[in-house]
Amino acid sequence: MRTSIATVSLSGSLTGKLDAAVRAGFDGVEIFENDLLACPLTPEDIRARCADLGLRIDLYQPMRDIEAVPEAEFARNLRRARHKFELMRRLGADTVLVCSSVSPQAVDDDALAAEQLSRLADLAAESGIRVAYEALAWGRHVSTYDHAWRIVETAGHPALGTCLDSFHILSRGSDPKGIADIPGEKIFFLQLADAPLLAMDVLQWSRHYRCFPGQGGFDVAGLVRQVLATGYDGPLSLEVFNDVFRQADAGPTAVDARRSLLVLQETVGRAPLPDPVVPTGVAFAELVTPDAEPLAALLGALGFTRTARHHGKPVALWEQGDARVLVNTGTAVRRDGTRLAAVGLESPDPAAAARRAEALLAPVLPRRRAPQDVPLDAVAAPDGTELFFCATGRPELPDWRTDFENTDVSPAQDGIRGIDHLALTQPWHHFDEAALFHRGVLGLHAQESVDVADPYGLMRSRAVTNPDGSVRIALTVGAAPTDDTVHAQHIALATDDVVAAARRFREAGGSLLAVPANYFDDLAARFEFADGELETYRDLGILYDRDDHGVFRHCYTRTVGRVFFELVQRDGGYRGYGAANAPVRLAAQHTARALTGG
Numbered sequence: 001m002r003t004s005i006a007t008v009s010l011s012g013s014l015t016g017k018l019d020a021a022v023r024a025g026f027d028g029v030e031i032f033e034n035d036l037l038a039c040p041l042t043p044e045d046i047r048a049r050c051a052d053l054g055l056r057i058d059l060y061q062p063m064r065d066i067e068a069v070p071e072a073e074f075a076r077n078l079r080r081a082r083h084k085f086e087l088m089r090r091l092g093a094d095t096v097l098v099c100s101s102v103s104p105q106a107v108d109d110d111a112l113a114a115e116q117l118s119r120l121a122d123l124a125a126e127s128g129i130r131v132a133y134e135a136l137a138w139g140r141h142v143s144t145y146d147h148a149w150r151i152v153e154t155a156g157h158p159a160l161g162t163c164l165d166s167f168h169i170l171s172r173g174s175d176p177k178g179i180a181d182i183p184g185e186k187i188f189f190l191q192l193a194d195a196p197l198l199a200m201d202v203l204q205w206s207r208h209y210r211c212f213p214g215q216g217g218f219d220v221a222g223l224v225r226q227v228l229a230t231g232y233d234g235p236l237s238l239e240v241f242n243d244v245f246r247q248a249d250a251g252p253t254a255v256d257a258r259r260s261l262l263v264l265q266e267t268v269g270r271a272p273l274p275d276p277v278v279p280t281g282v283a284f285a286e287l288v289t290p291d292a293e294p295l296a297a298l299l300g301a302l303g304f305t306r307t308a309r310h311h312g313k314p315v316a317l318w319e320q321g322d323a324r325v326l327v328n329t330g331t332a333v334r335r336d337g338t339r340l341a342a343v344g345l346e347s348p349d350p351a352a353a354a355r356r357a358e359a360l361l362a363p364v365l366p367r368r369r370a371p372q373d374v375p376l377d378a379v380a381a382p383d384g385t386e387l388f389f390c391a392t393g394r395p396e397l398p399d400w401r402t403d404f405e406n407t408d409v410s411p412a413q414d415g416i417r418g419i420d421h422l423a424l425t426q427p428w429h430h431f432d433e434a435a436l437f438h439r440g441v442l443g444l445h446a447q448e449s450v451d452v453a454d455p456y457g458l459m460r461s462r463a464v465t466n467p468d469g470s471v472r473i474a475l476t477v478g479a480a481p482t483d484d485t486v487h488a489q490h491i492a493l494a495t496d497d498v499v500a501a502a503r504r505f506r507e508a509g510g511s512l513l514a515v516p517a518n519y520f521d522d523l524a525a526r527f528e529f530a531d532g533e534l535e536t537y538r539d540l541g542i543l544y545d546r547d548d549h550g551v552f553r554h555c556y557t558r559t560v561g562r563v564f565f566e567l568v569q570r571d572g573g574y575r576g577y578g579a580a581n582a583p584v585r586l587a588a589q590h591t592a593r594a595l596t597g598g
């Protein structure tokens with residue numbers, strides 16, 4: 001199927017938008033009128049540019065407030081249309097979108113609407129143009145797709161069809177089953193957008209919160225199935241008005257957009273993508289740092305031992321139980337210092353995992369960094385984190401472990417079982433993209449996103465997991481593109497006894513994040529504890545939560561660069577990540593930062 005994107009979905013200049021659309025692999029564009037008006041190029045230049053790029057101009061839009069108006073007003077509308085049809089001739093665009101009128105002059109008269117749209121279509125047909133009539137969800141008299149279709153059907157004009165827009169249909173709770181009543185050849189265009197489920201005015205919702213399919217709460221795939229069943233063979237076109245995308249770079253947004261369409265096409269059985277290869281565990285987490293000492297002290301106090309070093313690079317492997325942390329001092333570090341730069345994911349078939357990632361437009365990384373290294377499949381996530389697909393201990397496949405030479409220290413077993421989860425802070429404008437990436441590319445399940453209050457803003461967090469919970473990644477983001485050093489990345493380590501692990505850490509010289517006494521007073525009000533239990537938590541800074549399944553106890557180390565560790569005891573099948581405690585933890589980290597001046 002052909003794919004298209006409305007220029008309004010991307011930031012920047014019209015020419016920049018066209019370049020981004022082509023680079024992401026779109027076949028066509030909808031040119032939004034405002035983008036054309038603001039463009040210094042002539043329509044002929046734009047046409048030539050699209051032709052050079054191999055982009056079709058699938059739609060020109062929108063034409064507003066045309067139908068069901070007094071005759072004198074309609075005459076003025078036809079005059080306006082004549083101008084626009086001439087412009088479209090120069091552009092080489094053959095379909096125009098007319099959205100249902102919001103004008104106070106419009107009357108509630110379907111026969112009049114049909115008659116005037118028919119006269120508009122007469123004029124359009126003279127220029128070889130087709131008119132696609134779309135119901136805006138907030139249209140004055142026409143606000144549902146079935147109503148728009150009835151008017152088009154009444155007009156019965158060959159140059160007049162309907163434009164279906166998933167946002168307008170699904171935001172109003174209309175049942176897309178009725179699409180089956182529309183002949184496919186009368187659906188002149190299909191626009192797709194998703195949106196988070198919000199209770200708000202539909203116009204504001206549409207203009208600010210649309211997102212790409214798979215990033216919101218609508219069943220866009222179900223609607224597309226309905227449309228394809230009619231025989232519709234036009235493009236799948238994304239039309240997204242979104243405050244965040246307007247501020248993000250057009251290039252990555254266009255890639256995110258295309259990836260969302262590929263996943264959607266797969267869902268409706270129209271994209272032959274390699275099957276997802278769901279990761280089965282975390283092989284390692286790799287920290288990049290300018291100075292290994294603070295991390296070495298922290299890992300040592302946590303009970304890790306340095307078991308191996310890379311044969312060709314300054315990278316050390318620290319191990320405890322099934323938790324493996326690489327400390328890399330050989331990579332150029334960014335201004336923010338120590339960071340979580342790479343994650344090794346155990347994969348049943350690393351090469352197949354990489355093929356799917358590539359098909360879904362993930363940047364594929366070189367398989368070898370140095371000639372003597374083992375070749376490893378790896379791709380970059382939207383935030384730049386390198387994801388390695390690993391086959392640890394499987395002799396038939398390349399193993400990352402063979403690049404490491406053992407020291408004479410054996411792995412410790414001092415209370416840490418493995419990695420419970422990783423928390424990766426996303427750049428502000430890549431949060432929805434990150435969730436779609438981890439779901440679509442890696443085949444992980446995305447949980448609902450939760451809001452967490454930070455003292456200086458609101459943070460969102462969304463977990464992606466594999467079926468048995470052995471891969472858990474919490475994607476987090478601040479509410480604004482501000483300093484995100486406090487919204488740091490972290491590695492949560494699983495233990496069966498967090499009190500013992502916290503004590504050992506402290507006795508070994510580690511310092512735990514101090515939690516205010518008020519928090520524990522509140523805990524005492526909410527839950528019942530055994531004698532002395534709460535005092536222990538208060539002493540160690542252990543936070544506590546419960547859900548329907550079990551209990552969660554957790555505490556935090558200090559932060560090095562952007563990275564800190566969490567000790568986690570997850571009992572009885574507790575499913576969350578202690579979100580209820582996150583505001584207290586974030587505030588405590590702000591306090592600790594103010595005290596250390598770092």
Ligand SMILES: O=C(O)c1ccc(O)c(O)c1
Nearest residue numbers: 062097099134165206207
């Ligand atoms: O928000 C609008 O005005 C608008 C314009 C054109 C569209 O196709 C649409 O879905 C919405």
Ligand SMILES: [Mg+2]
Nearest residue numbers: 134165191239
């Ligand atoms: Mg639309």
